[in-house]
Amino acid sequence: MGLLGILVGLSILVWLAYRGWSVLLLAPTAALIAAAFSGEPLLAHWTQTFMGSAGRFVAQFFPLFLLGALFGKLMEDSGSVNAIADFMTEKLGAERAVLAVVLAGAVVTYGGVSLFVAYFVLAPMATALFRRADIPRRLMPAAIIVGSSTFTMSALPGTPAIPNTIPMPFFGTTPFAAPGLGIIASAIMLGIGLWWLGRAEARARIAGEGFGDDRPPAADAAVDDPLIRERAVTARDFDPAEIHRSAEAPDRPGIVVAAAPLVVVVIVNLLMSFAVLPNIDATFLAEPRWGGTTLSAVAGVWAVATALAAAIATLLALGGRRIPSLRATMDAGANAAVLPIFSVASLVGFGAVVAAMPAFEAVRDWVLGIGGGPLVSLAVATNVLAALTGSASGGLTIALEALGPTFMAIATAQSIDPGLLHRIAVIGAGTLDILPHNGAVITLLAVCGCTHRESYMDIVVVGIGGSLAALVAVVLIGGMVGSF
Secondary structure, three states, X not given: OHHHHHHHHHHHHHHHHHOOOOHHHHHHHHHHHHHHHOOOOHHHHHHHHHHHHHHHHHHHHHHHHHHHHHHHHHHHHOOHHHHHHHHHHHHHOHHHXXXXXXXXXXXXXXXXXXXXXXXXXXXXXXXXXXXXXXXXXXXXXXXXXXXXXXXXXXXXXXXXXXXXXXXXXXXXXXXXXXXXXXXXXXXXXXXXXXXXXXXXXXXXXXXXXXXXXXXXXXXXXXXXXXXXXXXXXXXXXXXXXXXXXXXXXXXXXXXXXXXXXXXXXHHXXXXXXXXXXXXXXXXXXXXXXXXXXXXXXXXXXXXXXXHHHHHHHHHHHHHHHHOOOHHHHHHHHXXXXXXXXXXXXXXXXXXXXXXXXXXXHHHHHHHHOOOOOHHHHHHHHHHHHHHHHOOHHHHHHHHHHHHHHHHXXXXXXXXXXXXXXXXXXXXXXXXXXXXXXXXXXXXXXXXXXXXXXXXXXXXXXXXXXXXXXXXXXXXXXXXXXXXX
16 A cells, blocks of 8 residues: 555656646655555654754755855846857857857856756747748757756766766765766767757758748736746746846846856866865864765765855846846846745655655665666656656655665665666756756746647657666666766
8 A cells, every 4th residue: 555655656746746836735645655655653753753854955055045046046037047058059050059058058067057048048049040041940948958057968078067067965976976978978968869859950951941930929928927927837947937036237247247157167066076175174064063964965065055146146247237137137137046945945855755654665675676786776766756756856856765765775885886777867967857847947948939749750760769878888887987
C-alpha cells in the first residue's frame, strides 16, 4: 500500500499541476496522501517532515533566487539585455539569425540573467531576425532553448543557474565542478543544437517555407495568463507576472556598459570559488550558532551570491540612473523570487515525505540497482524526477535529498570525485525537464506565438536530444578517466 500511495500522490501532483493548480497546495496534499496510504502520522509529516525540508531549501537557496531575480530585472530595465541582443543582431545580421539568437541567449544566461527575463527579450529579437531572414517562426523557440536552457544551465563551468548550485551543499562542490567534462558536454549540446537548426532551416528553404504569418506579439498575453504563471514558477527562478511591473530605460547603454555586469559575475564567481573562500578560516561554522556546518557545504552558495551581488553593484554604478523607477524595479525583482522558491520548496517537501515512507526503500534499491554503476543510477534518478515534476531544480533537489548521502558514500568508497556526481546530476536534471508540461516550454511557446504542434519536435531534438547525448558522453568519459 505504501508504494501505491507514493504513486497516487505523485500522479495527482503531476496531473493537477499540469492543469494549472498551485503547487503550494498540491505538494502538501500529495505528500499527505502518500503518508496516509502508509499509515504514517499525517500532521507530523506535514509540520515536521514536509515543512522542515521545504524550510531548509528556502534557507539555503533564497539568497540566490532573490539576487538572481533582482539582477535579471535590473538588467532588463537598464536596457542592458536589449543592448546585448542589439549588438548580436548588428554583428551577425539576418544571414546568421539562428547563431545570433543562440549566442545572445548564451551570453545573458551564463552571465546570470534569469531565464524568463531573457525569454521576453530574445523572442522579439528572434522575431525581427527570423522575419528578415525568412526563417520559419516555428524554429524560434528551439533556437532560444539552445542558447538559454541547455549548456548554460547545466554544463558550462561556473554557470550561476539555480540547478548548477543545488548539488553544492550535498557534494561540497563549486559551480565549476568537473570543468573539462562540462566544456565537452557544452560543445555537444551547442553542436547538436546548431546542426539541427541549420538542417531545419535548409529544409524549410527547399520546401519554400518562409517566416509565416505576422501574428501579434504574444508576450503580454503570456505574462497575464495565470495558467502559464503557475506552470512557470515551478520550472524556473523568476515569476513572469513581474516582467511588466516596472518600466525599461528609454535609452540603451553601450555594449561595454551592458556586458560589464555579466563579466563581473563570471570573474567574481571564479575568484570566490578558487582564491578567496579556500583561503579563509571558516572553522567558526562548526559552532551551533552557525548550524554546525562546514565551509564546503556553503562555499558554492556564497560564491554565486557574492558574484551576483557584485554584478548588481556594478550595474547600479554604471547605469542605475537610467532606470526610470529604481524602487519599482527593485521591488519587482525581489517579488519575482518569492513564488518560484516557495513552489520549488514545496516540491522538495513532497520529496522529503516520500523519502521518509518505508516503501521508499524499494524505490531506492531499484535506483541503486540500475546496471552501469552509481553514475548511471544518478543520471536516471535526476532525469526521471525532473521529468515528473516538470522542474530541473525540484527534481534535482528531491533526488539529492533522498539519495545524495547514499551516492556520496558510494563515491567515497569507490574514489569517485564528487565534482563528477555534481555535473552528472545537473545535466541529468536539465534533460527530461523540457517535456510538454514544463512551465518554461509553455511560456516560451506563448511568448514566441507558437504552438506545441508547430515547434515542440525541434525543442525535443535540441533540448532533450542534445542534453541526453552530452549526459551519455559525460557518464562514459567520467566512468573511464574520472573527473577533470
